[in-house]
Amino acid sequence: MADALTAAYALRLGDDALILSHRLSEWVGHGPELEEDIALANTALDLLGQARLLLACAGEREGRGRDEDALAYGRDVLDFSNLLLVEQPNGDFAQTMMRQFLFDAYAVALWPRLSASRDEVLAGIAGKAAKEAAYHVEQSAAWVVRMGDGTEESHDRAQAGLDLLWPYAGEIFEADEVEAALAEKGIAVAPSALREHWQARVGPVLEEAGLAPPEGAGVRTGGRQGRHSEHLGHLLAEFQFMQRAYPGARW
Amino acid sequence: MYTQGLNQAVEEGGPEDAELLARFQAKIDREEKIEPNDWMPEAYRQTLIRQISQHAHSEIVGMLPEGNWLTRAPSLRRKAILLAKVQDEGGHGLYLYAAAETLGISRAEMVERLLEGRARYSSIFNYPTITWADIGAVGWLVDGAAIMNQIPLCRCSYGPYARAMIRICKEESFHQRQGYEAISRLAEGTAAQKRMAQDALDRWWWPSLMMFGPSDAESPHTARSMRWKIKRFTNDELRQKFVDATVPQARLIGLEPPDPELRYDEESGHWRFGEIDWSEFNEVLAGNGPCNRERMAARRKAHAEGAWVREAATAHARKQRRRTAMAAAAE
Ligand SMILES: [Fe+2]
Ligand SMILES: [Fe+2]
Numbered sequence: 001m002a003d004a005l006t007a008a009y010a011l012r013l014g015d016d017a018l019i020l021s022h023r024l025s026e027w028v029g030h031g032p033e034l035e036e037d038i039a040l041a042n043t044a045l046d047l048l049g050q051a052r053l054l055l056a057c058a059g060e061r062e063g064r065g066r067d068e069d070a071l072a073y074g075r076d077v078l079d080f081s082n083l084l085l086v087e088q089p090n091g092d093f094a095q096t097m098m099r100q101f102l103f104d105a106y107a108v109a110l111w112p113r114l115s116a117s118r119d120e121v122l123a124g125i126a127g128k129a130a131k132e133a134a135y136h137v138e139q140s141a142a143w144v145v146r147m148g149d150g151t152e153e154s155h156d157r158a159q160a161g162l163d164l165l166w167p168y169a170g171e172i173f174e175a176d177e178v179e180a181a182l183a184e185k186g187i188a189v190a191p192s193a194l195r196e197h198w199q200a201r202v203g204p205v206l207e208e209a210g211l212a213p214p215e216g217a218g219v220r221t222g223g224r225q226g227r228h229s230e231h232l233g234h235l236l237a238e239f240q241f242m243q244r245a246y247p248g249a250r251w
Numbered sequence: 252m253y254t255q256g257l258n259q260a261v262e263e264g265g266p267e268d269a270e271l272l273a274r275f276q277a278k279i280d281r282e283e284k285i286e287p288n289d290w291m292p293e294a295y296r297q298t299l300i301r302q303i304s305q306h307a308h309s310e311i312v313g314m315l316p317e318g319n320w321l322t323r324a325p326s327l328r329r330k331a332i333l334l335a336k337v338q339d340e341g342g343h344g345l346y347l348y349a350a351a352e353t354l355g356i357s358r359a360e361m362v363e364r365l366l367e368g369r370a371r372y373s374s375i376f377n378y379p380t381i382t383w384a385d386i387g388a389v390g391w392l393v394d395g396a397a398i399m400n401q402i403p404l405c406r407c408s409y410g411p412y413a414r415a416m417i418r419i420c421k422e423e424s425f426h427q428r429q430g431y432e433a434i435s436r437l438a439e440g441t442a443a444q445k446r447m448a449q450d451a452l453d454r455w456w457w458p459s460l461m462m463f464g465p466s467d468a469e470s471p472h473t474a475r476s477m478r479w480k481i482k483r484f485t486n487d488e489l490r491q492k493f494v495d496a497t498v499p500q501a502r503l504i505g506l507e508p509p510d511p512e513l514r515y516d517e518e519s520g521h522w523r524f525g526e527i528d529w530s531e532f533n534e535v536l537a538g539n540g541p542c543n544r545e546r547m548a549a550r551r552k553a554h555a556e557g558a559w560v561r562e563a564a565t566a567h568a569r570k571q572r573r574r575t576a577m578a579a580a581a582e
Binding site: 018022025026028029030031032033034035036037038041042044045048049051052055068069072073092093145146147149150151153154157238239241242243246248249250251 | 311318325326329331342437567
């Protein structure tokens, strides 16, 4: 049975995981230390696994015969609904880890709550993702502290990453009719309900790291509605190249 | 019985060393493992350091040609398989550096030798991955050749290396099967996919045969390494095993190795192959392969750009220790 709302919701969460996974995969082989290279690949792999389940779920609920690959490789920028945060470029390791931490703090608030969803498929995916996110946030939070507290250079880089990415965090808590309607039915988690948990996670870590969010930075939003930054188009050009160059081929 | 080099080493060390050496060799002959705290001849230690670190470097540099396709994998399933594979290779590097460290060299020192061009890695990773089919070919042929080389190392006389190899070999054979499956899919696909698959085989075939190293006549240390059970088969034996296993796999999916002299010899049961162009091998070894400069530049860049990260981690750990000590003192 087609269920456009659940399809849209699953797609949003799936796109977040897909795009962030892709960004992390750009690092592999080039990390600052072998252990970090492996950890980045591992997180990318977890997120890709989440993305595949969520996109498959979205495709089924949509009822138009699109599978995970059709959704991942067959849409253009306007139809992607990920948060702007996750499509931002890797920059240096500080920027990557700050992006990761701001996202993980959201994921670790979202998934345990979504695992109680009345939609069994979403609840199952969320249960698995909750365990992964708990591990991810431990790692990214540790890096934020290490960098903030470490040397003058690492502190400055971490603060620069925070300054750059902070404006994108507000979008996490925005809701439109999709989340509102589904939250009402106990299927989705209302994003506004996550803000407090996110702040409770982010605040102490930044404080321990000696970092402060920028004042009056404004809020950048639009990703959920397909209004993206310039970066996403370039990411998709690379990511979708094979499917575009060889339409219909099986791999 | 001992080679020239070893006789000299024994003489230099005096009679006590001769006795230690005899005991060492007897242990190896009984198929017992040499462990880090056991006495071992310096040449054994240095041979292993060179071999294990070279192996570790190969795993790390090998992440680059495959990583080249992580962002362009043609399906999410293929992307997940490739990510997992490249992550495994990083893990192999980690175990191998740890195994080499038991011989008294630090990972930092090994990495420095690599970045300064004083240590080698497998020349195979100096070839480019130009199309997606290369990812299949690398898994099938390069991981396939690596397994042929590495399965005997699971019985290597040095314990830590042998144990690392057992774990690594399991994953490598998984990589080989996945690579073969990926290229099989191309071989049964569209004309463009088939072309890609055959082209990849054309480019990777000879370099894969070269992975086994120079022919036996040209490998001076083989006899000693075999006596020490660091090596169990000669380069040519392993190369033949690889060809015998791989030619039928290629033909099964309608691909043909680029060797007009390839023919099956009924009598011996082996596939006979043409002359290997060792001048190409030597050129790549000398740094003139298609990607030598790119690979080393990428490793150096990652290392240089990671310096501040590693410093931050060290500085933070130092501050934490100091804070803990001060807190304890205040109590
Ligand atoms: Fe490996
Ligand atoms: Fe491998």
